[in-house]
Amino acid sequence: MKNIRFYIIACLTFIGVSCNDTSYQDNDDTAYLSIRLVDEPGDYESVFVEVLDVMIKYENTESAEEDSGWESIGILNPGVYDLLELTGGVSLQLLDNEEIQTGIIKQIRLILGDDNSLLIEGAEEPISLNTPSAQQSGLKVMVNQDIQAGFNYDFVLDFDVDESIVMAGNSGNYNLKPVLRASLEINSGTMIGNVQPTDIVVEVEASNGIDTASTYVDSEGNFEIPGLSEGAYTVTVAPDNDSGLSVQIIENVEVNTGEISDLGTIILE
Incomplete structure (x- = not known):
């Protein structure tokens, strides 16, 4: 396994990519994908987000339609997680050395469910977060990353809680509009x-x-x-x-x- 580390920058979404040395043997058309989730803090007691799946789309996908050509990768443990527990170097491992094919990954999509809520200081019960249908279908991230055989690509998603939760006027309702941050580790x-x-x-x-x-x-x-x-x-x-x-x-x-x-x-x- 080749030993290189790097991250990819995206404006809307934080995704870092690193290539780590592992015990796997090189393969002509196989690479390995890891994804972990971290949190950038917000002014809440808890923020619960339901994470269901990760999908990828290669550049050579025959269909040009926006919602076609996606491949489901799955995650280790789909469920609801408190983002505010992901601090102090703690992260949530969504994928760990999952086999993927080589080629250029054009986009990555994080699939969310609708069981999302937040707990405000002083409140006894969480408040439901409204999740627009576009977010439920997946948070699309432009990657355009060349995936080479034998590498483990380690993506880090940094969820900016403060920017991702928007109050809907004076209604008392809150919307979840995820904003994440990205950086390239080889330059960081x-x-x-x-x-x-x-x-x-x-x-x-x-x-x-x-x-x-x-x-x-x-x-x-x-x-x-x-x-x-x-x-x-x-x-x-x-x-x-x-x-x-x-x-x-x-x-x-x-x-x-x-x-x-x-x-x-x-x-x-």
Whole structure:
């Protein structure tokens, strides 16, 4: 198995692609597909999304019709997942080394169900999220990626919760209009660190003046922000307003391609 890692950029959807060394033997027409889901935070207690399937469409598909030529790949465990649990480097593995054919994948489609809801702070019951029929039929992502034999293509979907939930006027209803973020790992790096104390909610945001990415720390204070383009970032560590702790800003954090920038332990006071 060849050893290469990379990610693909898409404007509407975050999808990262990496090629990892595995124990599989090279095959003339077979590659391997992995997909995991991560979360960019939103101001909610929980956001539940029903994920049912993943489909792909190759460039050489004979039919030119938009909804034809799709191949169902399936996922490991279809079901409803709380996106806000996917923080601190935690991800949901949708596919793991699934065999696919070589060729150019034109699009990927994430199939959602209609069992989607959110829990707002102070509420006892989740609120149903209206899912437009277009979203139920699949979130289409332009990929145009050449799939070569013997590689494992690892796609990372980063669900931007805050941008994906839209209130429908003054009706009190909420719509789910998924927005995701993408980056090419061969041109990107990862930022990690740990925030103390660990008994409060903390959001960590990294911005280079053009792109912004963020996450929450986990129960042990750890965080990870992948898919950052090379350059200098301003990192904002923002504890919950009720904690009484101050926001900490760290300037000029360097991110290098293919490397991990470790901020170490950040102590809030």
